Amino acid sequence: MIEISLFEIALILMSxxxxxxxxxxxxxxxxxxxVITLAVMSLILSLYFYVLQAPDVAIAEAGVGxxxxxxxxxxxxxxxxxxxxx
Numbered sequence: 001m002i003e004i005s006l007f008e009i010a011l012i013l014m015s016x017x018x019x020x021x022x023x024x025x026x027x028x029x030x031x032x033x034x035v036i037t038l039a040v041m042s043l044i045l046s047l048y049f050y051v052l053q054a055p056d057v058a059i060a061e062a063g064v065g066x067x068x069x070x071x072x073x074x075x076x077x078x079x080x081x082x083x084x085x086x
Contacts, residue, residue: 007051010051011048011051011052014044014047014048014051015048017044018041018044018045018048021037021038021040021041021044022037022038022041024037025037025038025041031077032074032077032078035070035073035074035077036070038069038070038073039066039069039070042061042062042065042066042069042070043062043066045061045065046058046059046061046062046065046066049061
C-alpha cells in the first residue's frame with residue numbers, strides 16, 4: 001500500500017491552489033482582480049519555497065513577487081482607462 005506523508009499532501013495542495021489561482025487570474029476579465037489573484041499565487045509560491053526549506057528564496061518571493069510586483073501592477077492598472085464594450 002502506498003503511504004503518503006503530510007508533507008507530500010501539503011505540497012500537492014499548494015500546487016493545486018497555485019495552478020487554480022493562475023487559471024482564475026487568466027479567467028477574470030477585471031484586471032484588478034487578476035492582479036490580486038496573481039498576488040495570491042505568489043504568496044502560495046512563497047509558502048511553497050518555505051516548506052521546501054528555502055527561506056531566503058521565500059522571503060525574496062514574498063517581498064518582490066507578492067508585494068512589489070503587485071503594487072506596480074495595481075498602480076499601472078489604476079492609471080489606465082477602462083475600455084469596456086457596451
